[in-house]
Amino acid sequence: MAGAGSTGSTTTRPASSPWWIRYVVFALLFDVVLGRANFHAGATGMTVYLDVDYRSPTPVLEPIVVTGRQVRVEGRKIWAQGAIHAGDRLCATAEGMFVEPGGLLLENRRRLAGG
Template sequence: MNELKNPFASEEITPAFNDEWQAKRRVAAAVRLLTEVLVTSSPDTSKMHDIAEQLETTAADFAASPRVYGRLDWIRSGEHGSYGQVSHELNPLAGYSNPLAPPVTTRIEGDVAYGHCFCGWAYEGPPGSVHGGYVAAIFDQFMGFAQKLGKRPGMTGYLHVDYHQRTPLTTDLQLEARITSAEGRKTFMEGKMYAGDALTASCNALFVEPRQGIYSLEAQARPEEVFSPPASDRG
């Protein structure tokens, strides 16, 4: 799998597939910044109403442009990249073009998966700490990619998270995961999250490969088409 087909080929951020995604990444980064500023600032009320009016106008301008709903529609034209590349942009936890994402970056080296993310104040749960629900979501995303280690990717069967201590905000969070065992379509894994040298959370997860393979889900989502990504995208 070459770097263009595999957006997670290395620790470095893979360049956008085209200028459209590059521009969308810039917009997403601006929205993330706006969100961080919103939850950490206290301007006067009239100024906030002015800002809201500007944003409403911007949103209306965006809404007037061509709309594309769902990753399958993004890949149909062949102009927006492979399924993996589109997911790399739009995933709600890892997508560089999705302002909801921290984002979570992931790579595989040998038999270990490594990840990284940085959660600002918009992700606060307990004071100064990442909300536990986001910790679990980060694990779900990270482990979902890490299961590629087993060559039989599937859906989350369960995800059990242990919170050892608070996970601090505005801190580089490091992740790692390994496969512990495999039984037919089932892949069992363990993962850990660190803030510096401190273990903040760990998890055990089960992923189950669909009977017809993970890519059968795309065909189910759009039954009039049979979606079959390039072999190089199948890991």
């Protein structure tokens, strides 16, 4: 079901916070939103690759909207893309690749259950 998406919104932190905090927070937001978009599209996986392009300065203390959608699935590999907007301003875009854990997940559950 490629194309299913996920959306979230938040308000950015004050300008007095270190510049790198916004970059880390944006990467975290993209990781979460792209992962949820994959979940809603019916395929989930662990993040293998996440590329973020910072397109323009992000306004301080204004709402931002984070969107994501799954764009394709090939076997265990899942690709998703997203964007962060502040109003009409494009602040950042992202592309991520995720990999379904396959049998590893079931094996770990069995091991943790003592089986």
